[in-house]
Amino acid sequence: MKKLSVLITFLFVGALAIYSQEGAKMLIHQSSTVVEYLLSEIDSITFKIPETQAAVHPSLFLKKGEEAAMLERIERSPLLSKVHKSLISECAPILRTAVSKYQISANRLLDVSEEVFRRVFLLSYAYRVTGTVSYAVRAEKELLAAARFQDWHPSHWLDTAILLAAMGIGYDWLYDYLSEESRIEIREAIVEKGLNTVWEQGFNQTNNWNSVCNGGMVVAALAVRDVYPELTKKLVEKAVASNPKVLTMYAPDGGYPEGYGYWGYGTTYQCLMSAALIDVYGTDYGLSDYPGFMESARFRQFTTAPTGKCWNYSDCAEAAYISPCVFWMAYRKNDPSLLAVEARYLESTIPYSAGEIFKPFITIYGSRLDLTSVPENSNHFWYSGGVTPIYVYRSGWKETTDTYLGIKGGYAASNHSHMDGGSFCYEYGGVRWSKDLGLQSYGTLESVVTLWDMTDASTRWNVFRLGNSSHSTLTINNKHHKVNGVVFLKDTYMTDKKQGALADMSGLYSEDVDLILRDITLEGNILTIKDSVEAKPTVDCDIQWIMNTEATSEKESDNSLVLSYLTKKMRMVVDAPCDFSLLQLTNVGPNSYDIANSGCRVGVQTKFPAGFKGTITVKLIPIE
Template sequence: MKIILNLFTVLLLIPSVVRAQVDHIGAQATLPDHPRILLLKGEEDAIKRTIGADKAWAKLHGIILAECDALMEVPPIERIQIGRRLLGKSREGLRRLFFLSYGWRMTRQENYLRRAEKELLAISAFSDWNPSHFLDVGEMTMAVALGYDWLYDGLPESSRTAIKTAILKKGIEPSLDPKYNSWLRTTNNWNQVCNAGMVYGALAIFEDQPELGKKIVNRALESVVISMAEYSPDGAYPEGYSYWGYGTSFNVMLISALEKAFGKDFGLSAQPGFLKTAGYMENMTGPSGLPFNYSDAGSGVGLEPAMFWFAARQKDPSLLWVERSHLLNDEAQQLIKNRLLPATMLWSAGVSTAAMKEPKALMWTGGGKTPVAMMRSSWTDPAAVYVGFKGGSPSASHAHMDVGSFIMEADEVRWAMDFGMQDYESLESKKVDLWNKNQNSQRWQVFRYNNFVHNTLTINNAMQVVNGQAPITAVSKTPAFMNAVTDMTELYAESVQKAVRGIALVDKSYVVVRDELENKAAPTTVRWTMLTPTDVKILGNNKAELTKDGKKLVLEVREPANVVLKTWTTESPNEYDAPNPGTVRVGFEIPVAASAKTALTVLLIPQKAEKLGKKAVEPLAKWPK
């Protein structure tokens, strides 16, 4: 009777919009027995065959088990909140429980089961999972649901009761409260992560709460497509590299779990651009192994388990060229930081490292909210030339004022760089109004976030227009002149009639950056900036020599002819900004008369290309398309 009353109370909390949703599941009210999430009973055998057939997979399996052994003497996590987040604890809980549960499924070693049970009970006893920052609840619910489901047969009834009660009370029920569930309507990674966590919770306790479980799954199917629309049309993920690794990974965790439980994904993987996003992610890594880290991205890289799901789904092992390097070369201490690492084993589909060949295309472009273009001279040469170039808008989720910015590598050096994000807590703890994106908000005073420090233009010492949008308007994959063009006019609309930037990789050897500007009826001052971690020596008015690690690159301004190259510091006057040692900005400023048209043409010439003949740089309208 008590269970019925509790269920009735929960159903009353469900908003009418959820009750009115389409019933995607239909009459199916039963699921496979436990384990039912991601890996059904008996499917361990396929993973064991993969391990036996390839040393790289055997090594990764061994690394996961070694970390399970290391966790034996580590006490369970405690509920310690930092600022507004419990997220670090949620993520560590997911990492431990995924590893230990995998260890139990694959070996049946009792110590893995008992250690995981201890973790599950400790987390279940927390006062709450911090619903005011619901990502924390999303990840913690996934962690506990996965452990409960995978360890179900080995858990005593008392532990099962405590764990499934926590999933319901601290995971699912808070998601029904409008005070905590605004993520249901967002277009960013919160939608993907939180919906995935809630579905895992619903699947784990489905036999106890079948009607509630169906409602949670149906709700997720209606909600997650809002965020998945961001991949359209080509797979470029608006939030950039790091958040692709977050939002997309949890989106794949959701789809994979649905497929196992229901035998279908209800059309999620067919959402426009979603399967194409694997190409985006692969191309976002340069020959150095570093990412194109625009917007709120870090510089850290690592194995991406979701890429194995995409490669298996598309039957294209070439999508794993970057992952192959991580699989073969990353140290165990780096690999075990990834809380979803065991999913790599689940999604391996038996692919051998020998089958992971390099991609054929040297350029990838994608439109959408944050359009990007990436081009390179080679996939196999570590000294290859690589350029990443972006359009978009500062108004996009996690975006910076970096529209028109680019990064560039050659000879295993990143010559043109992006700082990426600053740790959120370091700014929030100093009362920085970080998440206000109004034109004059404090967010844009953060040194790493505005256009002054990105590899783009600054006009009249002003910020880019937050609501401006820069589409990529032309692209050519011609090997001798790979290029992309973006119209940045809206970003500088207060000062110019036109602002267009094109970037080209010429003869797979050197890079051209060309800007074409047309002023309104007032003069302007235009600054061209490039951020670099190198030593800069000004050789003359229009040339600078950049050096790092014994390598050299020449920055040459072709036009206008009368520029004076200079450098600017990367030290910030704000006490809340992170330090930026070993970096400098190089560039120039020019006055442009009222109503005048001007062009800025800059060449970035690696040392091995210095003696090559340089082609005349045509106006953007004449660039190959």
């Protein structure tokens, strides 16, 4: 695996030398011939896992006999003590709750799988650290109930993978408590309803499915390795060989194409798999050494904004949350500064998230670090290339009123993406002046639009939250963005006096323009967005400039609006070479399936005649 990591790095650096600047930044674009070659090289490499030795249970994440030392370290940390008490207290309601039942919702068993995982992990943890038998009794009931499900819904193998992880952890952690009859029933279910149903497609993808499917499979296989050594060896080799297809997506520098929310989802299972492999074999075969993977913990920090919200581009909700897998990453790198955001959350409240089902990771790996004084991130800038290049500037890391500017590149056809190329997230004075509406629940859409068809013709793009008309970007001639039109970040500004980036958005409007450059700069407390447009010689361009905001708006003059949010105000001033009108639009979608949205849209409507070249300038100026 080390050789493969070197190969990927070599290919990446070589491509930078061969390609133009734009082409280099497209390196991880899924249609890139370089990536196709790289993935073919991955397919050609096999990995030999050693013969399985006799297993000692528990052996995954928190090994047998490590509980007392962990508890001693937790007691010395106010932050971890708070989490530990929370973990134990969350078990009491589970003891009074009936076991999970097989129930399909929106063609998924996913909610049930995740709830089984949450219950089993919490109860097993509580039993191991307190010795209270009632926790083990209830965990055993949950495990047996899941083992007796009619199936683990292998047609949506994500559901199966998460159940595999839950059953593997429960079997390993409760092994000494479980009767031999229960052990047999649980591990036979792991094999028959999980490991023997392996769904090939999930392991060949370059998105979060790869991490989740491989992660769940590996944890379960390692848990039963002493009884099924050949099956374990075969499946672990399969995982280690196929997993790099998603790891290439973190290259070159840690950006995650699917955004903040799916970073937390996919990366957590990625860490789960690496941690389990290291515990059993002493190595994860170089998986966590892939270019950009461990660096992606910084990506997550920088996509958490000062107000406490995340920058929620793509299919991501706005709420930020603690990510337990960062504790494993910080432990592996011996770098507590990766936990600066988590530490701040733990000092106040622990926001709920899907990642909370992994909360024991916080105390297990956090206790292996000195968290007496978690250092702040000393950097104020982030740039990552790859499939979805982004730029971020944060003026500071301590105050909710710190300034935040995020600028997004990429293309709509990438996994979970929206038509948000060239959009920007802007916070000043504790207000998100430019925002993204984010995720609409898949269950509300899958039956009415072709949600997972990412082509230009897909009805996916008619969904208000997903199309370009709701994002802080441009719409030309009332058309959708071209789904394979890539927005490149051609330049970035990272000085004390000037922050921002220059984006080439031309590919989004290839039928109508020859060039669109968006230059977003922050100088002092004034944000300036300059859109330089060159219309094709034969095409008139109706241009709609939109900024989605949580503020309300009031027209001040023919070229200015005043935006207000509580006691905060911001002036938006417009200059354009052709006649224009100011826009004040609602966030009400046009379709019956569009959900309600907060905030509104402000902007500019203008028209450039065929062949015209000009620049639309919008300034956001705080009213102090």
